[in-house]
Each structure stands twice: as structure tokens, then as C-alpha cells.
Amino acid sequence: MKELLTMGMExxxxxxxPHLITEEERTHFEENGYLYIPNALSTEMRxxxxxxxxxxxxxxxATGRAKPDSQWGWSDFLGADAALLNLVDLPTTLPKVWGILGWNIYLYHAHMHVKPPAAPDAEEGEGWLEWHQDSGRVNIEMETHPRPRLSLKVGYFLTDVSEPGRGNFYIRPGSHLSDMSVPESEISRDPREATADDVPDDAMPVCVEPGTAVLFDRRLWHSRSPNNSxxxxxxxxxxxxxxxxxxxxEMTVEPLYDRCDAIRRQLLGAATRNNGRYVPAEEDVxxxxxxxxxxxxxPTLAMGPRHA
Structure with a gap:
């Protein structure tokens, strides 16, 4: 299959x-903490x-890093294929990202996830929901209310999760503005101990067609669920x-810089100096x-509400 290459933003x-965030989309994201983007991926790219x-x-x-019939994830994958690198500045989603966060941004986190049918998981009624906010100890050590947004994720669903029971992730709309308690003793992993045996009344599964992107605020309380399909x-x-x-x-990105324009290099974390991340010069951003x-x-619609 041929590689899909993009020319880049420049x-x-x-x-x-054409994909700048609209005021309706901005309001929905600010109030609910998530936003669906149908057909974010073309059929060919998907x-x-x-x-x-x-x-x-x-x-x-083949190497034993994944086990048959078990869920599997991988983070350091951006150099594995041009299509994965192209998602860094995808035209259908990146304008929504900078429209919410502004321009001093980069890709700080990525993961690939595969969940086969009946992958070992707790069943409903056995603590199968692990409600959490992203970013681990940020949710303990940031002394503000509500906790600061700081980041967001774009989830690209390559397979059909238009019905519940397909390993959908669950969200609690509006919960990004609610600072539910997390355990202060958490050290080795994200605080996921807010475990429930059933689905809260305010929760919903994310049910979307293949090729849909879902943006969600890192503060939005969300959870895994089993794949019973x-x-x-x-x-x-x-x-x-x-x-x-x-x-x-772990993100091996420096070897990719030669394949990227200046904006994609920014999004991969390039900087002229460390302080350029705090006080950026023009060449940093x-x-x-x-x-x-x-x-x-x-550019009010392009630079986020804090930059207008």
C-alpha cells in the first residue's frame, strides 16, 4: 500500500x-468537554x-510485546509510517486544536490502541469502569478550581464503534469542570481508583462511525469499557x-524533523532553546x-478564547 504524504501547513x-473552529463548536466543547468531528479521516487514509x-x-x-486476545497499546510510533506522522497536523482536526488551546502547542502524548473481542477485562458490575482525568499527579498538585485544561486529546476511531459494547470509551459530559477527588497517595500511575460497578446516570458511551475524530478535554472524566463484539x-x-x-x-521524534516543515517540527516539540517553550521567539512558534x-x-477563531 502506498504511503500517504502531505505537503504540510506552510x-x-x-x-x-475551511476547518476553523466555529462558535457553536467552541461552545459545545467548553460546556461539555468533548467534540465529534465526523469524517475527519478520508477512506484512503483510514x-x-x-x-x-x-x-x-x-x-x-510476533515479538511477545502483545498477547493474543489481549488489549495492546504502543506510544512511540510516529516514525512507523507516514500516515501516522500526517495525523500530527491533520487539516480536519488541528484547526480545532489551536482554536481551543492557541498556538504555543505541541504533541506531548500519543498512543495506539488495539482491543480484540473479549479481551480480558472486568465485566459490568465488577468494577469495569475506571473513571479518571488524564495527566496523573497534575490533578493532585494543581491547586486551582476547576483544574486547568492544559491539554486535550484527539481520538481517531478507525473501526466502527457506532454501537455500545465495542470497547467504546465512556465520558461524563460537563465533568471537566467538576473536581472529583483523587487519591493523594498515587505515585506509579494515573489516578484511576475512582472505580464504579455500574454506569453513572450522567455517563455515555462514545458511539461514532469509523473515521470520526473525537476531541476531549484532558479534565473530562472518562473510562474504558469491554469489547463484547x-x-x-x-x-x-x-x-x-x-x-x-x-x-x-517516549517519543522518538528528532529523526523525523528532516521530513517535516517548520510547523510540524514545532508540533513534534522542536525549540531553539528551553526558554523558548515559555517565552517563544518567532522561530519557536x-x-x-x-x-x-x-x-x-x-485571528480570534484561530487562536483560542484566551488569545482573542
């Missing part, structure tokens, strides 16, 4: 401008991504945060210059 602004995920999963099975759920999650946030995963060039000196 060479093709016309691909991005097929390439499925092929890439299958190839990676099969390699993991006959299909294998395949999804990719890309987390964007401010450039002064440390990477959450080419995304900002792109926004000004293409949308004017006050």
Missing part, C-alpha cells in the same frame, strides 16, 4: 482554513492507518498540550506566524 493553507496498526500489532504479537477496536490518540509541558511518553499571515493580526 505549502497548503487552503486545506486548513485504510492506510488500519494497515499500519495491523502491521504494528502483528509485529508486537466480534470486531477488534482500533484507535489512535494524539494529545496536544502547551510547549512547556514535558512529554508524557511558526504556527503563530502562519495564523497571522493567513487570518490577520487578530
Amino acid at each position: 505549502a497548503s493553507p487552503e486545506k486548513y482554513l 485504510e492506510q492507518l488500519i494497515h499500519t496498526v495491523d502491521t504494528s500489532y502483528n509485529k508486537a504479537l 466480534e470486531m477488534t477496536r482500533k484507535a489512535l490518540f494524539y494529545g496536544y498540550g502547551y510547549r512547556w509541558i514535558r512529554p508524557k511518553d 511558526p504556527l503563530r506566524g502562519w495564523l497571522i499571515e493567513n487570518l490577520g493580526d487578530d
Whole structure:
């Protein structure tokens, strides 16, 4: 299957401008903590991504990094295929990301996830919901209310999760503004001990067609669920945060810089100096210059509510 290559933002602004966040989308995200983007992936790109995920999963099975009939995840994958790298600045989703977070952003977190049918998991009624906010100790050590947003994720659903029971993730709309308690003793992993035996009244499964992207605020309380279907759920999650946030995963990105334009390099974490993440110069944040060039000196819809 051929590689899908993109020209990047600098060479093709016309691909991005039609997808700026709308006020209706912004309001929905601010109030509910999530946003669906149907058809974010073309059929061709989705097929390439499925092929890439299958190839990676099969390699993991062959080497023992994945176990048959068990769920599997991998983070350091951006260099495995051009289609995975192209998602970093996908025209249908990145304008929504910068519209919410602004321009001083990068990809601090990514994971590939495969969940086969009947992968070992707790059943409903046995603590199968592990409600949590992302970012671990951020939720303990940030002394503000509500906790700060800091980042968001874009989930790309490659397979059909349009019905419950297919390994859907559950969300509690509006809960990003509610600081439920988390255990202060948590050290080695994210605080996922807010475990429930049944589905809260305010929770819902994310049911979307293949090729849909789902943006969600890192503060949104969410959970896994079992895959009781006959299909294998395949999804990719890309987390964007401010450039002064440390990477959450092992991410081998520097060797990819030669294949990227300046904006994609920013999104992969490039910086002229460490302080450029806090006090950026123009060369640290080419995304900002792109926004000004293409949308004017006050691109309100492009730069997020805090930057308007």
C-alpha cells in the first residue's frame, strides 16, 4: 500500500482554513468537554492507518510485546509510517486544536490502541469502569478550581464503534469542570481508583462511525469499557498540550524533523532553546506566524478564547 504524504501547513493553507473552529463548536466543547468531528479521516487514509496498526500489532504479537486476545497499546510510533506522522497536523482536526488551546502547542502524548473481542477485562458490575482525568499527579498538585485544561486529546476511531459494547470509551459530559477527588497517595500511575460497578446516570458511551475524530478535554472524566463484539477496536490518540509541558511518553521524534516543515517540527516539540517553550521567539512558534499571515493580526477563531 502506498504511503500517504502531505505537503504540510506552510505549502497548503487552503486545506486548513475551511476547518476553523466555529462558535457553536467552541461552545459545545467548553460546556461539555468533548467534540465529534465526523469524517475527519478520508477512506484512503483510514485504510492506510488500519494497515499500519495491523502491521504494528502483528509485529508486537510476533515479538511477545502483545498477547493474543489481549488489549495492546504502543506510544512511540510516529516514525512507523507516514500516515501516522500526517495525523500530527491533520487539516480536519488541528484547526480545532489551536482554536481551543492557541498556538504555543505541541504533541506531548500519543498512543495506539488495539482491543480484540473479549479481551480480558472486568465485566459490568465488577468494577469495569475506571473513571479518571488524564495527566496523573497534575490533578493532585494543581491547586486551582476547576483544574486547568492544559491539554486535550484527539481520538481517531478507525473501526466502527457506532454501537455500545465495542470497547467504546465512556465520558461524563460537563465533568471537566467538576473536581472529583483523587487519591493523594498515587505515585506509579494515573489516578484511576475512582472505580464504579455500574454506569453513572450522567455517563455515555462514545458511539461514532469509523473515521470520526473525537476531541476531549484532558479534565473530562472518562473510562474504558469491554469489547463484547466480534470486531477488534482500533484507535489512535494524539494529545496536544502547551510547549512547556514535558512529554508524557517516549517519543522518538528528532529523526523525523528532516521530513517535516517548520510547523510540524514545532508540533513534534522542536525549540531553539528551553526558554523558548515559555517565552517563544518567532522561530519557536511558526504556527503563530502562519495564523497571522493567513487570518490577520487578530485571528480570534484561530487562536483560542484566551488569545482573542
